[in-house]
Amino acid sequence: MTISTVKAALIALLALATGLAGAQTLADLRNDAATPGDVTTYGMGWGQQRHSALKQISAANVKKLVPVWNLSLDNSANASSQPLVIGGMMYVTSHTHTIAIDSATGRQKWKTPIELPADVNGYLCCGIHSRGAAALDGVLYRTTVDAHVMAINMKDGKTLWKQKAADYKQGYSMTHAPLIAGGVLITGISGGEYGVRGFLNGWDLKTGEKKWHKWTTAAPNEKGGDTWKPGMYEKGGAPTWLTGTYDPELDLVYWGTGNGGPWNAAARGGDSLYICSVLAIKPSTGEIVWYYQFSPGDPYDYDGTNELVLADLPIDGKMTKAVMQANRNGFFYVLDRTNGKLLSANAFGKKINWASGIDMKTGRPIDTPLTAMVRKTEVAADFIEVWPGALGAKNWMPMSYDPGRKLVYMNTLNLGMKVKYQKPEYKQGAWYLGLELGGWADPADGNRGALVAWDPVANKAVWEVPSKSPFWSGVMSTGGGLVFTGSQTGEFMAFDSGTGKKLWSFQTGSGITGLPIAWERNGKQYITVLSGAATVYGALGGDTNLAEVPTGGSVWTFALIED
Numbered sequence: 001m002t003i004s005t006v007k008a009a010l011i012a013l014l015a016l017a018t019g020l021a022g023a024q025t026l027a028d029l030r031n032d033a034a035t036p037g038d039v040t041t042y043g044m045g046w047g048q049q050r051h052s053a054l055k056q057i058s059a060a061n062v063k064k065l066v067p068v069w070n071l072s073l074d075n076s077a078n079a080s081s082q083p084l085v086i087g088g089m090m091y092v093t094s095h096t097h098t099i100a101i102d103s104a105t106g107r108q109k110w111k112t113p114i115e116l117p118a119d120v121n122g123y124l125c126c127g128i129h130s131r132g133a134a135a136l137d138g139v140l141y142r143t144t145v146d147a148h149v150m151a152i153n154m155k156d157g158k159t160l161w162k163q164k165a166a167d168y169k170q171g172y173s174m175t176h177a178p179l180i181a182g183g184v185l186i187t188g189i190s191g192g193e194y195g196v197r198g199f200l201n202g203w204d205l206k207t208g209e210k211k212w213h214k215w216t217t218a219a220p221n222e223k224g225g226d227t228w229k230p231g232m233y234e235k236g237g238a239p240t241w242l243t244g245t246y247d248p249e250l251d252l253v254y255w256g257t258g259n260g261g262p263w264n265a266a267a268r269g270g271d272s273l274y275i276c277s278v279l280a281i282k283p284s285t286g287e288i289v290w291y292y293q294f295s296p297g298d299p300y301d302y303d304g305t306n307e308l309v310l311a312d313l314p315i316d317g318k319m320t321k322a323v324m325q326a327n328r329n330g331f332f333y334v335l336d337r338t339n340g341k342l343l344s345a346n347a348f349g350k351k352i353n354w355a356s357g358i359d360m361k362t363g364r365p366i367d368t369p370l371t372a373m374v375r376k377t378e379v380a381a382d383f384i385e386v387w388p389g390a391l392g393a394k395n396w397m398p399m400s401y402d403p404g405r406k407l408v409y410m411n412t413l414n415l416g417m418k419v420k421y422q423k424p425e426y427k428q429g430a431w432y433l434g435l436e437l438g439g440w441a442d443p444a445d446g447n448r449g450a451l452v453a454w455d456p457v458a459n460k461a462v463w464e465v466p467s468k469s470p471f472w473s474g475v476m477s478t479g480g481g482l483v484f485t486g487s488q489t490g491e492f493m494a495f496d497s498g499t500g501k502k503l504w505s506f507q508t509g510s511g512i513t514g515l516p517i518a519w520e521r522n523g524k525q526y527i528t529v530l531s532g533a534a535t536v537y538g539a540l541g542g543d544t545n546l547a548e549v550p551t552g553g554s555v556w557t558f559a560l561i562e563d
Contacts, residue, residue, distance in 0.1 A: 037520040039085045042177035046246040047310030050400040052518035056525035058480035062504045069106025073553035078129035079532030082515035093130040112157035125193045132177035143174035161208035181246040182283030188240025192258045195432035198238035214286035224273030237261030238275040242305040256305040262424035264434025265299035266378035276304040290340035301390040302329040307398040328392025346459040349393030350414040380421040383438045389417030402477040408454040411471040416441030463500035469545045474515030486512025527558045
């Protein structure tokens with residue numbers, strides 16, 4: 001027996017002993033959406049519907065909602081995480097720590113630091129944060145901004161194993177929550193602006209050994225390899241920086257890929273597979289079963305990483321296993337998740353000038369003359385104005401789906417960009433874009449965002465709440481007829497699910513980019529959200545409304561005031 005084999009066996013035994021102290025099982029993860037007392041998965045269910053059936057807090061009494069505890073995260077970084085609530089404990093991740101909190105009192109039980117290189121911040125593109133964790137059998141799994149994956153004992157916060165996924169000095173990082181699917185821990189990677197090559201990894205839950213590795217740009221000897229100019233796939237992007245979803249009945253994971261590297265599409269050539277796509281993969285092997293590419297070639301950094309929400313929808317008179325995405329390119333897509341067939345693709349973006357629509361026969365965008373020109377112009381003489389801009393018609397902040405009302409609730413953007421293409425030059429540790437950004441283009445009405453209720457079957461907006469500054473928080477709907485989200489100026493808000501009327505708000509003291517959850521303890525419903533904003537939009541958006549909003553992360557938990 002080798003030393004490495006002995007080490008792996010000891011790690012497995014330690015993880016098994018730890019698991020005996022934990023209550024959650026694979027069945028708990030599978031049933032998370034149907035058992036709203038705890039929150040055991042990122043997205044409040046493998047399908048990431050972010051809907052809670054709890055209805056003690058309702059449209060009729062939400063005005064009585066008050067904070068019951070608040071815990072400081074003791075840092076000024078972006079607090080864009082979603083907590084987990086398991087067995088009376090709440091688990092929160094920041095980029096510097098993993099924290100366990102008594103969910104009833106808000107008292108911190110343990111706080112374990114993440115050891116990070118002193119220079120790591122200089123290699124991060126788009127935010128210094130952590131979006132959450134996964135949990136199973138007494139073990140918490142998370143990623144780190146220096147591109148490592150960790151397993152942590154939920155009882156005391158001690159590290160069980162830690163594995164390096166990539167070299168952060170090449171521009172790789174990790175901020176997403178891992179996904180547990182098919183008995184495998186699956187992680188993606190960030191770094192699309194740095195000339196990295198995207199990938200997905202599958203890890204052994206007990207030992208941390210790598211089970212499989214899947215590149216997300218096609219090499220010359222692979223299907224799709226001919227969609228790249230020679231050699232460009234090696235730094236071609238397709239990062240996998242947001243958490244995928246999982247259908248256990250089909251045993252398929254749905255994971256989105258991001259922008260091409262460089263952004264300059266003419267320099268890459270062709271569709272550049274598999275950038276800006278949804279990949280349906282087997283969790284045990286990483287095998288791609290089917291794919292759909294939202295923005296072939298992607299000249300505008302539109303990505304395909306936004307959450308892929310699973311729902312059964314009535315399409316053409318029959319219930320259909322669907323996967324939905326509100327893409328940054330401004331179109332809302334509904335696909336058959338069994339085979340990737342496009343079912344609908346309709347514009348939700350307020351202003352779109354890069355495509356006139358989506359061809360339902362081919363599934364491809366119908367390019368406007370502007371985009372047709374951009375695809376063949378590696379070096380341009382002048383700036384062009386593109387809608388939506390690189391931030392998209394909807395960015396990463398996840399939407400909610402209410403299965404009762406059959407409505408999606410999402411925070412959208414309305415912002416264009418000015419860009420001029422130039423010859424790309426790769427330099428390790430620097431942005432690899434092949435263009436010059438010339439600033440943003442504002443909408444005529446001054447509203448850069450809106451909370452929108454969208455019917456994914458009728459393909460239309462039901463109501464919307466416009467805002468001068470876009471909301472950068474996740475959205476959660478509840479059985480009480482409420483939609484919760486937060487503003488970048490610090491208000492945590494509840495809206496009527498049916499009408500969009502604002503019913504309640506509370507000022508948290510810093511901008512909200514966290515992902516709200518609902519949970520229950522001893523028969524009482526609670527709502528939790530993280531506050532603390534330091535976003536890319538805040539830094540680059542030139543939004544004067546945010547000039548005086550302080551940083552400072554904290555966890556807020558609310559409940560109805562006692563009569």
